[in-house]
Each structure stands twice: as structure tokens, then as C-alpha cells.
């Protein structure tokens with residue numbers, strides 16, 4: 342049995358190892374643990390993951406991504422009109438208000454449903470699993486975002502069945518993350534706050550746990566807060582330094598692009614290093630910009646954004662009518678929770694260390710694997726884990 346995590350940006354496949362009780366996130370032939378959730382149609386062929394990304398620039402209208410945002414969801418024509426400008430591919434609505442994409446050469450257009458995009462990714466991941474395990478792969482456990490309603494879950498299942506997989510269970514991402522930390526079997530844990538801060542979005546879920554049963558009590562989030570915003574702040578700062586030094590406005594698109602790439606790189610380094618040396622050749626000034634930036638400076642230019650992470654946490658607590666000291670465990674998920682200052686702000690807020698031992702990008706995949714192990718009766722201890730249906734609705738911060 343395999344488990345599948347389908348991200349907006351990346352999808353991963355893992356397997357529960359009955360012998361050790363561990364979960365292994367599987368690597369494909371090229372050594373990638375997760376593949377971009379991108380599917381492209383080219384010369385009658387279907388490309389997935391890195392292969393699809395590699396040709397995206399030359400084939401944007403036939404390279405589909407973000408299908409997860411459309412799967413199993415009804416859109417009004419107005420809602421779709423606000424989405425369309427963000428994508429280089431053609432998006433249409435059927436009579437039922439469901440989305441489909443139109444791809445292919447003009448003389449041979451075909452319609453592709455979001456669940457078919459999911460199925461193509463799943464087939465690739467299934468092949469990875471088959472190659473790793475040298476056995477057939479027919480059953481799976483999947484994770485979906487906390488706010489997915491039944492129809493979105495059902496269409497996600499449909500993606501799996503199109504790929505020839507039987508779905509044993511669908512669990513929510515925060516529940517999976519909590520399970521990655523073994524919180525379904527830990528004594529005296531009744532309430533868990535899961536904070537997922539990725540590249541562009543913040544999602545917070547307050548889970549109640551009892552006897553291995555999870556219940557989502559409240560959800561809140563900010564769809565416009567994440568690592569990209571921190572990069573943007575850093576880039577603006579570096580740009581202002583360059584402009585002051587050179588006494589002119591930096592507008593060269595290639596220089597700006599170089600600065601953008603460096604900002605992401607520098608941000609990642611500042612997670613482990615206190616100080617980072619920057620060196621970027623600029624064509625507009627015909628010189629190399631050199632600068633030494635401290636973690637402190639990075640934190641300073643982002644502090645108001647970092648503090649915004651606490652907003653949906655407070656809203657979720659309010660919604661659940663709970664206080665922060667009633668939270669037994671805090672779980673951090675998503676790449677941006679690696680930023681030391683963010684960990685510190687969250688830790689200080691709750692007055693306790695958040696759980697960070699599991700790789701924040703793989704925690705959901707691990708948790709889904711644990712669920713698969715429990716369902717397969719392979720878990721070494723007698724534990725159960727069940728997710729109860731919830732009526733909680735996500736509260737958005739704008």
C-alpha cells in the first residue's frame with residue numbers, strides 16, 4: 342500500500358515499512374523525493390513533474406499546474422474570470438460549473454479535467470512506487486487540504502481510481518502532520534495547533550484528539566502570506582541599497598531577476614547562518630554588487646509579516662473559544678516554518694517549543710504513511726487513528 346500527498350506545487354509518494362514502523366518517502370529514478378504537480382501535453386505525449394516543468398516556458402498553454410485549486414469545486418463564471426488571468430492555459434466551465442482545461446494543437450484540442458491532471462501525476466508516482474518496491478501497487482491513502490469538502494475529496498478519489506488505485510482513506514493535511522509526530526498515541530494530548538506556512542499561503546488548524554480520533558475544531562488562514570513575500574521584502578531592501586550606492590533607479594529586468602533569485606538563496610542560507618555574503622553581477626551598473634547581510638537585518642525587514650502569522654492562530658483559538666495555554670502541542674509544517682524567527686515567535690506565543698523534528702515539507706507525507714500503516718494493520722503497536730467529519734469552516738485573514 343502506498344500513500345500519496347498531492348500538493349498544489351509538489352506531489353510525493355511514500356510507503357509504510359512494516360518491519361521498522363517507519364515511513365519512507367520514495368525517490369524516483371532521478372533521486373527526487375517529490376515531483377512538481379505539473380502535467381504537460383506535447384506532440385501527443387503526456388509529460389509530468391520535472392519533465393513537464395522543463396518545457397513549460399516553450400509550451401505554457403499546454404502545461405497545466407494548480408489543478409488542485411480546481412478539483413471538485415464549482416465556480417461561477419465571475420469567479421472563474423478572476424482566476425483566468427493568472428494562468429497561461431485555457432480554463433473553461435461546463436454546464437454544471439465544473440472546470441476543465443483545453444489543451445493541444447489548434448486542430449486537435451482536447452479537454453482535460455482537474456482529476457485527470459491528478460491521475461497523470463498519480464500514475465507517475467505509482468510507477469515510482471512500483472520501481473522502488475518491485476511489487477504491484479493498488480491501494481492508497483491520500484491527504485487533502487483541511488478545507489476540502491466532500492465533493493473535492495470525491496474528485497480527488499476519482500483521480501486515484503483513474504490511475505488504477507483504490508483509495509482506502511482520505512485524511513486532511515493537518516491531521517496527517519499531527520500523526521507524523523505520533524500525537525494520535527501520545528498521552529495527555531487533547532488539542533493540537535497545526536501551522537502550515539508555505540510559499541504563498543498560511544493555514545492554521547486546531548485539532549482535538551481523543552483516543553486516536555481527530556476532530557478539526559477550527560481553521561483559519563491567510564492566502565497571501567508566505568515565503569515569496571519574505572523574498573520580496575529582502576529583494577526590495579537589496580534594491581534600495583544598490584540604488585543608494587549607484588545613485589540611480591534599478592530597472593533592468595535581468596538585474597531584477599538576478600536579485601530575485603539571490604533573495605531566495607540568501608533567505609535559505611540565513612536560516613542556518615547568521616551572516617551571508619552576497620555577490621551579484623549587475624549589467625546596468627557594470628559592476629558586481631557585494632553586500633554582507635545579517636539574519637537580524639532579514640528579520641527586521643520582515644518582522645511585521647512574521648508577526649502576521651499569529652493572526653489566524655488567534656482567530657482559530659477565538660473560534661474554538663479556547664485560550665493559547667489550552668493548546669497541548671504545536672506542529673509546524675511548510676518550508677517557511679524553517680525561518681528561526683518564525684519558530685521563535687510561535688514558540689513565545691504559546692510558551693512552549695513547537696514540534697519541528699520532522700522535515701516540515703515531508704511531515705504530511707509521513708503522517709499519511711502512518712495512517713496507511715495503521716489501516717493495513719502493520720503498525721507495531723495497537724493504535725488507531727480516525728478522523729471525524731467536521732463542519733468547521735475556514736476563516737480568512739486578508
Ligand SMILES: Nc1ncnc2c1ncn2[C@@H]1O[C@H](COP(=O)(O)OP(=O)(O)OP(=O)(O)O)[C@@H](O)[C@H]1O
Pocket residue numbers: 348349350351538539540541542543567568569605608609612674675676677678679680701702
Ligand atoms: N530553509 C528555509 N528557510 C526559509 N524558507 C524556506 C526554507 N526552505 C524552504 N523555504 C521556503 O518554503 C517555501 C516552500 O514551502 P512549501 O513547500 O511548504 O510550500 P508550498 O506547499 O509549495 O506552498 P503553499 O502551501 O503556499 O501552496 C518557499 O517559499 C521556500 O523559500
Ligand SMILES: [Mg+2]
Pocket residue numbers: 348537539540675
Ligand atoms: Mg503547502
